[in-house]
């Protein structure tokens with residue numbers, strides 16, 4: 001069973017908002033249906049507009065994710081997660097780095113073509129635009145980290161927190177940590193072996209939960225056990241908090257690295273850039289990653305699942321991975337991303353982003369209320385000027401004047417936080433994409449994810465040994481582009 005936490009937020013400014021209790025209930029139901037184990041629930045109730053940015057529980061959740069105690073963060077829907085897109089992307093990234101995935105239980109992103117492109121654009125433009133938001137997200141925690149204080153949340157196994165929020169070694173747990181390192185290094189056990197030993201001895205988390213293979217591996221690579229409490233670039237070492245000596249820690253790190261490498265070879269985790277997007281035109285099955293050994297290297301392919309599993313008599317031969325990927329990337333960069341296409345995509349993405357931002361912004365609501373308050377103020381003033389000053393009208397005037405002042409501040413703030421997205425910026429960024437590095441995995445992945453809807457592979461009619469590749473793009477899922485690169489030959493040529 002996998003561990004999950006729930007994050008719920010209530011901001012009082014929206015009328016039709018679903019209550020925190022309801023958000024929690026729906027997330028809990030989702031967890032149960034999907035066999036997830038809820039380990040924690042975080043809730044933020046915004047008191048007023050001014051406090052909407054302060055989300056202590058949210059920050060706590062982000063910081064807790066550092067301890068890798070949960071794999072999923074459930075939210076009622078995506079707008080519960082963060083206040084704006086840039087914020088969302090950055091915080092999602094932090095979670096991802098900590099092995100947790102954000103799941104929106106009621107509103108999975110509809111994967112319409114615009115949405116897919118926009119999402120990929122955001123991911124890529126993230127670095128380009130809003131590094132400062134990531135900084136804002138963690139500033140408070142950094143502040144604590146620099147003082148050696150707990151960055152929030154439950155400390156990892158082996159440590160406790162003093163009443164004034166400093167870490168301390170938990171002596172009983174520290175003994176177990178040392179044992180685990182010893183079993184892995186000195187006794188040369190596998191992570192699985194160590195886990196069995198833990199279960200046999202009844203060693204578990206303080207809340208009674210068992211370790212698992214991943215938590216053992218994470219423990220073996222957790223630098224806190226050598227007193228390294230650095231956090232997000234803020235260095236902090238504390239010898240008093242050391243549980244394991246450097247020699248043992250390094251031995252464990254070395255062994256983990258070797259095991260990771262051999263593990264990867266067996267499972268062929270070579271990244272298949274087109275994974276999940278390639279289909280066999282002959283039988284309709286998916287193409288999956290496959291590899292075969294020649295005398296010197298391992299060769300990687302895309303192979304028809306129908307043929308590979310011998311389930312439908314399909315005869316479509318494997319396609320060398322690199323040839324197919326290079327052909328697709330080359331088409332995207334040289335054939336597809338023309339200035340015109342880029343301009344059209346940029347306009348569409350900017351429109352969509354701004355529309356979404358506007359929907360989430362309170363600006364319009366404030367502006368409406370401001371206009372109303374100003375009208376009231378004027379009516380009251382007019383009345384007082386033409387009639388005798390009555391107590392009741394006077395009160396109205398004072399009240400609406402105060403609200404007008406307040407609203408002007410709120411509007412100013414909201415305008416500051418609202419960053420419109422400009423098509424030109426997106427275009428500029430996309431154009432820089434044409435000069436990207438084809439050896440850069442993230443670059444290629446992002447490009448493919450953004451643009452490629454699916455790829456269908458047929459046998460070419462003309463040349464018996466070649467494949468015909470049809471590329472369907474997100475910008476137009478019904479039309480396709482045909483590439484028949486003569487170098488995409490079937491079969492098993494070494495790469």
Ligand SMILES: [Zn+2]
Nearest residue numbers: 280283304314
């Ligand atoms: Zn097939």
